[in-house]
Amino acid sequence: MDFMDISKKRITVRQFSRTPVEEEKIQKILEAGRWSPTAVNGQPQRILVLNTPESLAKVREFCSFGYDQKYVDLAKECDDKDNGKVNFYYGAPFVLFVSYDKTACWTHPQSGESSGATDATIVATHMMLxxxxxxxxxxxxxxxxxxxxQELLRLPETWEPVCMLYIGYPAEDxxxxxxxxxxxxxxxETCFYNTIPSTEE
Ligand SMILES: Cc1cc2nc3c(=O)[nH]c(=O)nc-3n(C[C@H](O)[C@H](O)[C@H](O)COP(=O)(O)O)c2cc1C
Incomplete structure (x- = not known):
């Protein structure tokens, strides 16, 4: 498949079928993340695969919030809404919980910024595609x-959570x-060649 086709095919799914995902597919996704570039090839990403009922119950717990009008569209897609709380879980059969190890990152010598969040984000993007x-x-x-x-998953103190990917076959509807x-x-509106157009009137 052409890269542009994959890029356009990837759209956000918030309704998953309960069909389990084959272990070979999980491994393929993890392998794609493994080959991602990271600063000085430090590979600080730490990925937790959550696919047991116990682990997924924890995800539902730390992804549950008071009902907020701002997220009304997303709330409509939630699989659980009670007592003014919404649960942003969407019925995914497995979750990749993406963190980075703060002790394994490159640090920018001038700014002191850590590469960890960028590295982990690139890894997550490769896995998503x-x-x-x-x-x-x-x-x-x-x-x-x-x-x-951090608490429910008992992450080591040096791990900084970045994002999660919920993954599964899209629901039929x-x-x-x-x-x-x-x-x-x-x-x-977002890309410029050589000079940035003036925003002054
Ligand atoms: C950094 C980032 C954070 C996001 N956080 C959430 C989130 O917490 N919950 C959610 O339902 N979608 C989340 N999304 C999905 C975006 O809403 C979605 O990618 C965007 O609306 C574009 O739609 P598309 O992915 O279908 O192209 C996030 C996406 C990105 C890149």
């Missing part, structure tokens, strides 16, 4: 309670969210 190429749906999750996740998916700004 691999999943799309083998007909799996994904959603990138940043909105979760990181402190609660899955429809992309039209407010969030399927449209992009024109290149003229």
């Amino acid at each position: 691999e999943a799309a190429s083998i007909d799996l749906g994904t959603v990138w999750i940043s909105y979760f309670d990181k402190a609660k996740a 899955f429809k992309p969210n039209p407010r969030l998916s399927g449209h992009r700004k024109p290149l003229s």
Whole structure:
């Protein structure tokens, strides 16, 4: 499959079928992440595969929030809504919980910034695109309670959570969210050759 086809095929799925994902496919996704570039090849990413009922129950716990009007579209796609709380879990059969080890990152000598979040984000992106190429749906999750996740998953202190990918076969009645998916700004608004157009009137 041409890369552009995979890139366009990948859209966010927030309704998953309960069909389990084959272990070979999970391994393929992890392998795609493994070959990602990282600063000085430090490979600080640490990925937890969560696919047992006990682990997924923990995800539901640290991905549950008070109902917020701002997320009304997403809340409609949630599999669990009670007592003014929404659970952003979407019925995924497995979750990749992506962190980085703070002791294994490159640090920018001038700014002192760590490469960890960038490295882990690149790894997650590669895994997301691999999943799309083998007909799996994904959603990138940043909105979760990181402190609660650290505690429930018993992450080592040096691990910093970055994001989660929920992965699975899309539900039969899955429809992309039209407010969030399927449209992009024109290149003229986000990319510039050599000079940045003046924003002054
Ligand atoms: C950094 C990042 C954080 C995101 N966080 C969430 C999230 O917490 N919950 C969610 O349902 N979707 C989340 N998304 C999915 C975006 O809403 C989605 O990618 C965007 O609307 C574009 O739609 P598309 O993926 O279908 O092209 C996130 C995506 C990115 C890249």
